[in-house]
Amino acid sequence: MALRSAGTPAPQRVDNPVARLLPIATTLLATVISIQPAHIPGYAALTPAFTLMAVYHWTIYRPDLLPPLAIFLIGVTQDLLAGVPPGVTALVLLLARAIVLRQRRQFVNRLFPFLWTGFTMLTGGVMLFLWTLHCLIDGVLIDFRETVFRAVLTISMFPIASFLLGRTQRTLMGAG
Amino acid sequence: MAQSALAWQGMQTPRRGKAYSSWAGAARTGEMIGFSPPRRAAIQRATLPFLVLLSATMVMLGKADQVMFESLRVSVTDTALPALDVLSRPLAALGHLTDRARDFVTVYQDNRRLAEDNERLLNWQQAALKLASENARLRELLKLTPEPVTTFITARVIANSGGAYVRSLMVHAGSDNGVERGQAAVTGEGLVGRVSEVGSRAARVLLVTDLNSRVPVIVEGPQQRALLTGDNSGRPCLRYLDAGAGIKIGDRVVTSGQGGVFPPGLPVGVVASLDGEAPRVEPYVELSRVEYLRIVDYGLADGLPKPVPIASRSGRRAEPFAGAQLGRR
Numbered sequence: 001m002a003l004r005s006a007g008t009p010a011p012q013r014v015d016n017p018v019a020r021l022l023p024i025a026t027t028l029l030a031t032v033i034s035i036q037p038a039h040i041p042g043y044a045a046l047t048p049a050f051t052l053m054a055v056y057h058w059t060i061y062r063p064d065l066l067p068p069l070a071i072f073l074i075g076v077t078q079d080l081l082a083g084v085p086p087g088v089t090a091l092v093l094l095l096a097r098a099i100v101l102r103q104r105r106q107f108v109n110r111l112f113p114f115l116w117t118g119f120t121m122l123t124g125g126v127m128l129f130l131w132t133l134h135c136l137i138d139g140v141l142i143d144f145r146e147t148v149f150r151a152v153l154t155i156s157m158f159p160i161a162s163f164l165l166g167r168t169q170r171t172l173m174g175a176g
Numbered sequence: 177m178a179q180s181a182l183a184w185q186g187m188q189t190p191r192r193g194k195a196y197s198s199w200a201g202a203a204r205t206g207e208m209i210g211f212s213p214p215r216r217a218a219i220q221r222a223t224l225p226f227l228v229l230l231s232a233t234m235v236m237l238g239k240a241d242q243v244m245f246e247s248l249r250v251s252v253t254d255t256a257l258p259a260l261d262v263l264s265r266p267l268a269a270l271g272h273l274t275d276r277a278r279d280f281v282t283v284y285q286d287n288r289r290l291a292e293d294n295e296r297l298l299n300w301q302q303a304a305l306k307l308a309s310e311n312a313r314l315r316e317l318l319k320l321t322p323e324p325v326t327t328f329i330t331a332r333v334i335a336n337s338g339g340a341y342v343r344s345l346m347v348h349a350g351s352d353n354g355v356e357r358g359q360a361a362v363t364g365e366g367l368v369g370r371v372s373e374v375g376s377r378a379a380r381v382l383l384v385t386d387l388n389s390r391v392p393v394i395v396e397g398p399q400q401r402a403l404l405t406g407d408n409s410g411r412p413c414l415r416y417l418d419a420g421a422g423i424k425i426g427d428r429v430v431t432s433g434q435g436g437v438f439p440p441g442l443p444v445g446v447v448a449s450l451d452g453e454a455p456r457v458e459p460y461v462e463l464s465r466v467e468y469l470r471i472v473d474y475g476l477a478d479g480l481p482k483p484v485p486i487a488s489r490s491g492r493r494a495e496p497f498a499g500a501q502l503g504r505r
Binding site: 044080081086 | 228232234238239253259263334338344345408409
């Protein structure tokens, strides 16, 4: 009840199985896009965190359709495919979900700048956490600059991802 | 957080009983296997912290025993291969398109440069032919054991690591095609890395720039042995050099063959900077633009130590030269 009184709208019922799978499918697609070789010099290291964008979007709009188990499995899959120590992405995405879910009512039905500001703060935290985690795993102080560039690129790509996810959501699920 | 989710789901229940049953996730799973509502709520509340804990445990286990997840990684990679293969093609096609546009603009300069190169290379060809016949004669005189025949497989790059902390590529060729762990990955320009994991249809190549990459090399000119050490930057460092080695910018760096993983003389790059604590090498291969690479079997792959399970491991790190290119992956 607390959420309703705070103005969180009731999520629309979705019967179409394709639409119900949309959050999981798009997050999985974001994972695959993240590891695509773009043949652009320097891009691999700075690849935006597309999966984080999808998790952020769906946790705000349809957390019911992107359950923690799906996030965990997608995260582990991404780690295994990317050659990253398994569990790292899963951990980061689950923590992101936990944080966003707590603040969800601040973002639902708000203007895009609010959403973007929230994502900026989340990305900053996530990238710092990732950097610390990798420094601990590898036992060396990793150059922080690439992490900063990656964060900036992730934040600047978010409007496009948000627009595309929002459009797909509206098309398949109706208003949302 | 889990509480908010509960509140949100709970708010739906009385109003829309049907919608409730159609929802995905842990709640639905719980309902299907017949848990009572309070039990279901408890499971829901525990799911996220449990999974966070599980992920953290995986990270720690993976750190403690680096071989633990290798078979899982290999099978997931093999399973995802068709999707990755299909999805990587449009991007590659886009890359070709931009390359073609650039070629069109530079066709005149390219033609002139190629004509000059051709003239120069014809001279080299004559020199090479002369040296080859001289070599053959000398080998015969010395009764030298012939070098093992090298075979190679050309493979397409279908994925990379996509992040700031790992430098590796996934290629569409695996043990079914004869790829083995430890084989060298090269292009026409030089060394790319070595095969670190092999599935039946896909393999992972650890790039020379990765934090865990170690390649024994020789700096031509001063003939100095060193260890090319990746640090995730575009230019790996030369470590374990003698003080006052007399290295200059522009010196060629080739594999030394020490450690028995790579054959000697594979071109790696040139010394690009002498600033900082160690000289840095610019690889010949533009690693981010590699689309096809050759996995070469020099008959040396046995030289790479097999991953050691944690139970039988005595030390944390191998000797740098003896275990060339050892790494996490």
